[in-house]
Amino acid sequence: MFSYRHAFHAGSHADILKHIVLIQLIRYLQEKEGALTIIDTHAGAGIYSLSDGFAAVSKEAEGGIFRLSRYLHNNQQTEITDSISEYMAAITAENPSEELAFYPGSPFIIAKMLRPQDRLKLFELHPKEIDLLRHNVQQLPQNKQIDLYHADSFSRLKGLVPPPSRRGLVLIDPSYEDKQDYRYLESTLEEALSRFATGCYAIWYPILSRRESAALPDRLQKIAAAHKRSWLQAELRVESSPGERRLQASGMFVLNPPWTLEGKLKEALPALVKVLGHHSGAEFVLKSVEA
Ligand code: SAM
Numbered sequence: 001m002f003s004y005r006h007a008f009h010a011g012s013h014a015d016i017l018k019h020i021v022l023i024q025l026i027r028y029l030q031e032k033e034g035a036l037t038i039i040d041t042h043a044g045a046g047i048y049s050l051s052d053g054f055a056a057v058s059k060e061a062e063g064g065i066f067r068l069s070r071y072l073h074n075n076q077q078t079e080i081t082d083s084i085s086e087y088m089a090a091i092t093a094e095n096p097s098e099e100l101a102f103y104p105g106s107p108f109i110i111a112k113m114l115r116p117q118d119r120l121k122l123f124e125l126h127p128k129e130i131d132l133l134r135h136n137v138q139q140l141p142q143n144k145q146i147d148l149y150h151a152d153s154f155s156r157l158k159g160l161v162p163p164p165s166r167r168g169l170v171l172i173d174p175s176y177e178d179k180q181d182y183r184y185l186e187s188t189l190e191e192a193l194s195r196f197a198t199g200c201y202a203i204w205y206p207i208l209s210r211r212e213s214a215a216l217p218d219r220l221q222k223i224a225a226a227h228k229r230s231w232l233q234a235e236l237r238v239e240s241s242p243g244e245r246r247l248q249a250s251g252m253f254v255l256n257p258p259w260t261l262e263g264k265l266k267e268a269l270p271a272l273v274k275v276l277g278h279h280s281g282a283e284f285v286l287k288s289v290e291a
Pocket residue numbers: 004005006018040041042043044045046104105106107123124125126129151152153154173174175
């Protein structure tokens with residue numbers, strides 16, 4: 001159960017999609033002054049080294065953040081979309097020298113965006129990851145605004161919604177290491193929506209041939225429809241090589257998306273396909289339904 005370590009995947013194309021969407025959600029929700037509570041149900045270690053350790057072994061960042069950063073460096077005259085620039089600014093903020101040595105995970109990306117009135121709640125179940133996360137979060141100036149839970153977020157999320165301010169964003173980013181994660185994700189989401197229907201929920205998912213994975217977007221759409229919620233689905237495929245074991249595509253499903261998100265992704269996704277795509281199999285999907 002504890003074989004998944006996000007450091008292997010830090011800075012991959014899937015992280016890029018997830019973190020671009022995450023930043024846009026927070027920016028929109030912070031347009032209002034009211035306090036915002038952000039819950040990251042699957043936090044990971046918070047920040048990762050790209051130059052040694054697991055990331056250096058897997059080299060997933062090569063096809064992700066390194067490729068994007070190299071492209072931007074070599075094409076400085078090319079106009080890049082706002083959401084990609086804002087994402088790159090969050091990554092370079094963790095890298096004082098020009099070389100990319102660190103990749104911030106969702107806890108760091110969110111923490112750096114917190115205003116004094118906002119709160120961040122982080123769940124992490126892995127005993128080694130929670131220790132790393134605790135250590136990393138302690139270094140953040142925002143650490144007093146952050147609560148850490150060494151707990152199973154699938155069973156604990158319901159206790160935290162709705163947040164006192166009734167303004168909340170929930171990022172649900174399981175490892176899907178265990179196929180039960182698909183089932184737990186659905187029941188957790190159903191329960192959270194029945195308590196806090198107006199919250200914004202962002203769910204990351206891998207696109208794999210396994211049955212549970214292929215069925216997930218449809219099931220999420222059905223949950224949104226049953227709760228009369230608007231939704232948006234954004235997928236990025238960087239290659240289409242049957243039989244290849246590395247992750248080739250992933251998606252973000254957002255319930256109660258801000259109206260601005262679709263426009264931002266309409267610009268960003270074709271650019272990501274162009275920069276991160278290999279061969280002709282690269283493509284994106286962008287769908288949304290208003291409640
Ligand atoms: N959200 C992180 C980011 O974007 O940087 C990456 C998180 S990683 C995909 C998933 C994490 O969830 C892993 O660190 C794993 O140990 C943790 N995890 C797995 N099951 C969990 C559960 N039931 N509750 C809380 N954390 C869990």
